[in-house]
Amino acid sequence: MSRQPLRLAVLEAQRVLTDAGVACPRVDAELLAAHVLGVPRGRLPMVPLVDPSVVEALRMLVSRRAERVPLQHLTGTAAMGAIDVAVGPGVFIPRPETEVLLAWGLAAVRGVARPLVVDLCTGSGALALALAHARPDAQVHAVERDAVALSWARRNADTRAEAGDTPVALYAGDIADPGLLGALDGMAHLVLCNPPYVPVGVPVAPEVALHDPPAAVFAGHDGLAVIPDVVRTGTRLLREGGSIAIEHDDSHAVAVPALLAARRVLTDVADHVDLAGRPRFATAQRTTLPVSPESSPRLGR
Numbered sequence: 001m002s003r004q005p006l007r008l009a010v011l012e013a014q015r016v017l018t019d020a021g022v023a024c025p026r027v028d029a030e031l032l033a034a035h036v037l038g039v040p041r042g043r044l045p046m047v048p049l050v051d052p053s054v055v056e057a058l059r060m061l062v063s064r065r066a067e068r069v070p071l072q073h074l075t076g077t078a079a080m081g082a083i084d085v086a087v088g089p090g091v092f093i094p095r096p097e098t099e100v101l102l103a104w105g106l107a108a109v110r111g112v113a114r115p116l117v118v119d120l121c122t123g124s125g126a127l128a129l130a131l132a133h134a135r136p137d138a139q140v141h142a143v144e145r146d147a148v149a150l151s152w153a154r155r156n157a158d159t160r161a162e163a164g165d166t167p168v169a170l171y172a173g174d175i176a177d178p179g180l181l182g183a184l185d186g187m188a189h190l191v192l193c194n195p196p197y198v199p200v201g202v203p204v205a206p207e208v209a210l211h212d213p214p215a216a217v218f219a220g221h222d223g224l225a226v227i228p229d230v231v232r233t234g235t236r237l238l239r240e241g242g243s244i245a246i247e248h249d250d251s252h253a254v255a256v257p258a259l260l261a262a263r264r265v266l267t268d269v270a271d272h273v274d275l276a277g278r279p280r281f282a283t284a285q286r287t288t289l290p291v292s293p294e295s296s297p298r299l300g301r
């Protein structure tokens with residue numbers, strides 16, 4: 001059979017994805033075409049004609065995407081910072097909104113030599129590995145409770161180490177464990193966390209409902225079942241002057257800063273918006289000032 005215009009195949013893919021209710025049908029059609037061709041999306045205009053086998057491969061991927069299989073499960077990767085991580089069934093797909101948290105964390109340790117960084121709830125390892133890539137002098141530790149997610153993180157950590165990044169230390173553990181990473185108590189310059197935080201019952205897209213692990217997304221009726229443990233453990237790990245950043249649901253712009261502010265050793269509590277302008281993560285610093293137990297009714301460590 002003769003070669004066919006790629007433009008028409010992408011237009012047809014866009015039509016199918018639009019009918020299926022996919023959020024960004026044109027973008028996904030182009031990204032799937034780029035994946036099939038093995039080229040960056042920006043190079044598609046330089047590929048006017050393609051073999052029928054390419055059109056067929058695209059058609060098959062598009063039909064799976066139309067069933068609301070996540071784009072990243074079809075391409076096998078998701079981006080975070082300057083790296084891609086492998087993702088698939090059993091692990092949370094890193095989201096673009098978490099890029100802002102990563103950027104904040106990198107800014108927080110700018111100027112700190114050999115920072116010690118902890119990523120609580122690491123999932124695929126995306127945050128920890130992106131940070132280690134951007135800061136080769138950092139000592140990065142990452143914790144995950146779920147065995148399948150941890151296996152994705154290990155695979156990604158091996159890939160990044162083989163590519164030359166400073167290896168990240170991965171731990172199987174529950175961030176609610178009061179003894180977690182005890183050897184690092186009071187040593188972290190930065191604690192990052194993108195925990196589960198969606199209130200149970202909040203409707204989510206089929207891609208999330210059917211393909212993200214529920215324990216990675218939902219956290220009790222108010223979405224706050226995990227974050228108090230993040231605050232407790234993160235505060236314990238921080239050194240004086242160290243920073244913590246916790247991603248949260250857009251309904252938590254008051255609740256999560258309040259959890260941080262309730263710790264008397266934390267100061268400079270602030271909330272931040274994501275790329276879409278929605279409240280997305282809260283930050284604080286461990287104070288360098290002496291804390292007097294009498295001077296404050298707030299919680300200790």
Ligand SMILES: C[S@@+](CC[C@H](N)C(=O)[O-])C[C@H]1O[C@@H](n2cnc3c(N)ncnc32)[C@H](O)[C@@H]1O
Pocket residue numbers: 092093094095098120121122123124125126127143144145146149173174175176193194195196197215216217226
């Ligand atoms: C929203 S995902 C975030 C993954 C990754 N940080 C990212 O941004 O892509 C939350 C992760 O936390 C893990 N998790 C949930 N509760 C946990 C707990 N108590 N201790 C450790 N990990 C937990 C889940 O298994 C999931 O992988």
